[in-house]
Amino acid sequence: MTLRAKFVTMGLLEIVLTIAIIGAVIYHESRKEIESLARDLLRARTEFAYTLCERYDELYHQPTPELKDEIRRVRIATDGYIAVIQNEPVEKKGMLVIHPASEGKNINIPEFPHIQDIIQKVDASGPQDGYSGYKDFEQGTEARGRQGEQKIGYYTYYKPWGWILLSTAYEDDIFHHAETVKERTIIAAVFVGILGIFFVTMSIRKMFGPLQQLTELTHRVAEGDLDATIVVESKDEIGTLARSFNFMLRSLKQNLRITQEFEIARRMQAEMLPKTAPQIAGVEIESLSLPATEVGGDFYDFLPFHGSRFGVVIGDVSGKGVSGAMVMTGALSAIRFAAEERQTANEILERSNRRLVNDIQVNMFVAVFCGIFDLEKNVLYYSNAGQTIPLLYRDGEVSFLPQSENGDRFPLGIRQQVNFEQMQIALQPGDLLVFYTDGIVDMMDGTVEPFGFERLQASIKKHAQVSLKELPRRLIADAETYTGGREHSDDLTLMAVRVEKLASPVGSKLDVVAPIVERNETPGEVRLSLPSYIGYERMAMDAAAAMAKMMGFSASRVEDLRTAVSETCINAIEHGNKLNAANRVDVVVRSEAEILTVQVFDNGAGFVNVLHTVPRLDEKIHGNGNPRGWGLFLIEKLVDQVEFKTMPELGHVTTLTMRL
Amino acid sequence: MEEIQVNLRLEDRLAIVDLSGDMTSLAEKKLLAAYDKAVAQKTKCLVFNFSRVNYINSAGMSVMITILTRAQNHGVNLRAFGLSPHFQKIFDMVGLLKYIPHFAVEAEARASCA
Numbered sequence: 001m002t003l004r005a006k007f008v009t010m011g012l013l014e015i016v017l018t019i020a021i022i023g024a025v026i027y028h029e030s031r032k033e034i035e036s037l038a039r040d041l042l043r044a045r046t047e048f049a050y051t052l053c054e055r056y057d058e059l060y061h062q063p064t065p066e067l068k069d070e071i072r073r074v075r076i077a078t079d080g081y082i083a084v085i086q087n088e089p090v091e092k093k094g095m096l097v098i099h100p101a102s103e104g105k106n107i108n109i110p111e112f113p114h115i116q117d118i119i120q121k122v123d124a125s126g127p128q129d130g131y132s133g134y135k136d137f138e139q140g141t142e143a144r145g146r147q148g149e150q151k152i153g154y155y156t157y158y159k160p161w162g163w164i165l166l167s168t169a170y171e172d173d174i175f176h177h178a179e180t181v182k183e184r185t186i187i188a189a190v191f192v193g194i195l196g197i198f199f200v201t202m203s204i205r206k207m208f209g210p211l212q213q214l215t216e217l218t219h220r221v222a223e224g225d226l227d228a229t230i231v232v233e234s235k236d237e238i239g240t241l242a243r244s245f246n247f248m249l250r251s252l253k254q255n256l257r258i259t260q261e262f263e264i265a266r267r268m269q270a271e272m273l274p275k276t277a278p279q280i281a282g283v284e285i286e287s288l289s290l291p292a293t294e295v296g297g298d299f300y301d302f303l304p305f306h307g308s309r310f311g312v313v314i315g316d317v318s319g320k321g322v323s324g325a326m327v328m329t330g331a332l333s334a335i336r337f338a339a340e341e342r343q344t345a346n347e348i349l350e351r352s353n354r355r356l357v358n359d360i361q362v363n364m365f366v367a368v369f370c371g372i373f374d375l376e377k378n379v380l381y382y383s384n385a386g387q388t389i390p391l392l393y394r395d396g397e398v399s400f401l402p403q404s405e406n407g408d409r410f411p412l413g414i415r416q417q418v419n420f421e422q423m424q425i426a427l428q429p430g431d432l433l434v435f436y437t438d439g440i441v442d443m444m445d446g447t448v449e450p451f452g453f454e455r456l457q458a459s460i461k462k463h464a465q466v467s468l469k470e471l472p473r474r475l476i477a478d479a480e481t482y483t484g485g486r487e488h489s490d491d492l493t494l495m496a497v498r499v500e501k502l503a504s505p506v507g508s509k510l511d512v513v514a515p516i517v518e519r520n521e522t523p524g525e526v527r528l529s530l531p532s533y534i535g536y537e538r539m540a541m542d543a544a545a546a547m548a549k550m551m552g553f554s555a556s557r558v559e560d561l562r563t564a565v566s567e568t569c570i571n572a573i574e575h576g577n578k579l580n581a582a583n584r585v586d587v588v589v590r591s592e593a594e595i596l597t598v599q600v601f602d603n604g605a606g607f608v609n610v611l612h613t614v615p616r617l618d619e620k621i622h623g624n625g626n627p628r629g630w631g632l633f634l635i636e637k638l639v640d641q642v643e644f645k646t647m648p649e650l651g652h653v654t655t656l657t658m659r660l
Numbered sequence: 661m662e663e664i665q666v667n668l669r670l671e672d673r674l675a676i677v678d679l680s681g682d683m684t685s686l687a688e689k690k691l692l693a694a695y696d697k698a699v700a701q702k703t704k705c706l707v708f709n710f711s712r713v714n715y716i717n718s719a720g721m722s723v724m725i726t727i728l729t730r731a732q733n734h735g736v737n738l739r740a741f742g743l744s745p746h747f748q749k750i751f752d753m754v755g756l757l758k759y760i761p762h763f764a765v766e767a768e769a770r771a772s773c774a
Contacts, residue, residue: 534684534685537717538715556745556746556749559744559746560746563717563746563750566715566717567717567718570717570718570719616755617725617754617755617756617758617759618755620725620729621725621728621729621732621759622732627722627723627725627726627729628718628719628722630718630721630722630754631718633753633754634718634750634753634754637753
């Protein structure tokens with residue numbers, strides 16, 4: 001049964017019941033009233049007959065035929081009349097003196113128990129006036145052909161003539177009006193019922209109209225029409241529901257758009273990542289990447305080089321979702337582009353950094369490991385920009401690849417100028433190299449203990465002999481067993497390279513060869529590392545001034561630079577490093593063509609105000625304001641360009657630029 | 661780094677403050693002491709000699725602003741001479757020259773006090 005049918009039935013039932021109850025009450029009350037009126041009428045007729053008897057007795061001292069006629073003419077209701085029953089003398093007791101049909105008949109017989117009852121009452125009370133009440137009785141005669149119908153009556157006793165005067169009437173005649181009321185009530189009930197059905201149906205249709213619309217709308221939405229909407233005017237609960245539905249649809253559209261954007265980013269990312277590992281004689285390569293969200297921040301790539309060289313890249317963007325994917329694709333493009341022009345791992349990363357640092361937004365960076373396998377020389381050259389350190393399985397032991405001690409380790413996109421060191425190791429047959437992002441080592445088991453490097457090393461050792469195709473899955477399976485099957489919150493990317501055979505003989509142990517002297521040093525570069533004490537800024541200032549003089553800047557601009565460098569270093573010492581002696585301020589002064597840049601790095605977590613507000617001297621003098629706060633204002637006034645950058649967890653870098 | 665040296669020459673309602681060394685936050689104590697001493701001697705015009713100051717940083721300038729704030733309250737006039745063109749420019753950028761007029765030589769600064 002539909003909700004609508006239920007409401008209609010309930011409404012109708014309510015109407016019918018109400019009318020039935022009201023009708024019954026009206027009928028009952030009207031019947032009571034009519035009965036009372038009838039009793040009064042019967043009594044009045046009896047008293048009228050009694051008065052007639054008195055008058056005739058007074059005038060004629062006996063009943064005359066006129067009197068009898070007059071009594072006979074009395075009609076009560078339709079077929080009611082007055083009967084006179086002789087009570088005295090005894091021999092005539094029960095004789096009908098006046099009756100429309102049976103005059104002369106004796107009715108003091110058991111067939112008329114009500115008559116005998118009246119006679120008995122009259123006799124028992126002796127010479128009383130006879131106002132003793134009324135009596136319902138059943139007419140046993142054929143009087144006027146209405147035998148068996150219920151009658152009511154009222155009697156009194158006219159003692160002088162021994163007459164019982166009895167007015168009687170048919171109940172049906174009396175209650176005829178009550179029946180009329182009943183019939184009219186039923187008609188009214190039917191009429192009101194029909195009207196009720198009409199109104200109930202109308203209101204329910206109005207009420208349920210929006211619900212019907214909503215149902216149709218949901219069907220349309222289910223079929224994919226998200227532009228559907230419902231027009232609502234009512235302010236009731238159904239109206240609220242419809243408005244909520246419209247709101248829900250808008251949110252749904254928005255979410256769908258986001259999902260679509262995600263899908264585009266996901267596809268874009270999928271397109272960028274290599275679908276299969278390259279087939280290279282002498283090595284076996286396998287990779288696996290499982291994003292934590294639909295769009296991950298991890299990436300990997302294989303770089304083609306001439307001859308027997310090929311490169312591997314594995315990286316991780318600081319951020320996920322669409323923005324992470326954008327940075328990822330940017331990073332991958334930058335690396336591929338750099339690999340076309342540069343041949344060493346450090347140069348590839350440095351060149352990529354130069355592009356990324358200007359392209360990606362502040363607070364985002366890309367950790368990348370870049371390795372170049374030279375299968376002719378049997379060497380792996382590599383540089384690492386903040387990525388996890390790859391593991392090497394050799395002779396049953398797993399160890400980290402040696403890390404650069406002199407070069408930078410910053411992820412890409414943070415510092416303008418980075419100098420990575422290219423490391424190298426000699427390869428041996430059977431070497432298994434595992435490159436991975438931090439996702440696998442950071443997998444948590446629900447406590448504070450992550451899967452970690454040691455477990456990963458143990459896992460590599462355990463599965464070192466399985467087929468390479470199987471290896472990444474085995475390692476992830478071990479991590480998942482450790483975490484108890486919890487969903488990984490970070491992307492998981494693994495790349496494995498197994499050295500099968502080598503073209504030329506190699507050494508027997510892990511050889512760390514000295515860094516290649518191919519650092520992309522700029523000739524006009526001076527580096528200083530200052531302790532975080534006020535006063536040391538003078539050294540940076542002097543170095544910058546010396547460089548500016550060498551480049552041919554005018555004396556006044558050299559002075560401007562001195563002040564700007566001094567103020568920048570003071571900011572780094574006081575605000576960035578908070579005068580903490582453990583933190584140092586690094587200063588790099590570089591001259592490139594006609595451009596002089598001074599970069600000041602701090603590695604403190606302090607707050608460096610980079611708001612470009614202009615302090616006002618009047619306010620400081622008259623408003624009792626802090627007399628300090630001029631540093632930033634002066635720096636911006638004195639050099640051509642100032643750039644502030646915050647590196648999460650690493651500190652800040654301020655770059656001052658002056659052009660000749 | 662050369663710590664500031666302050667020499668106060670008190671005259672009738674006039675005082676010359678000879679500075680030598682670096683004007684940094686470290687100068688505040690000595691300079692305020694000299695200022696207080698001068699004001700105690702009913703000095704109405706205070707002349708700063710910057711001719712032997714080689715380095716002024718923003719904190720050093722803040723010291724001058726602190727003195728300027730006090731001088732404004734005490735009705736004391738401030739003058740300066742001997743600033744290098746660079747620091748004249750810095751003083752101008754900050755707005756200090758409006759309150760502390762700068763003169764090439766001491767005689768001119770003195771004359772402006774009269």
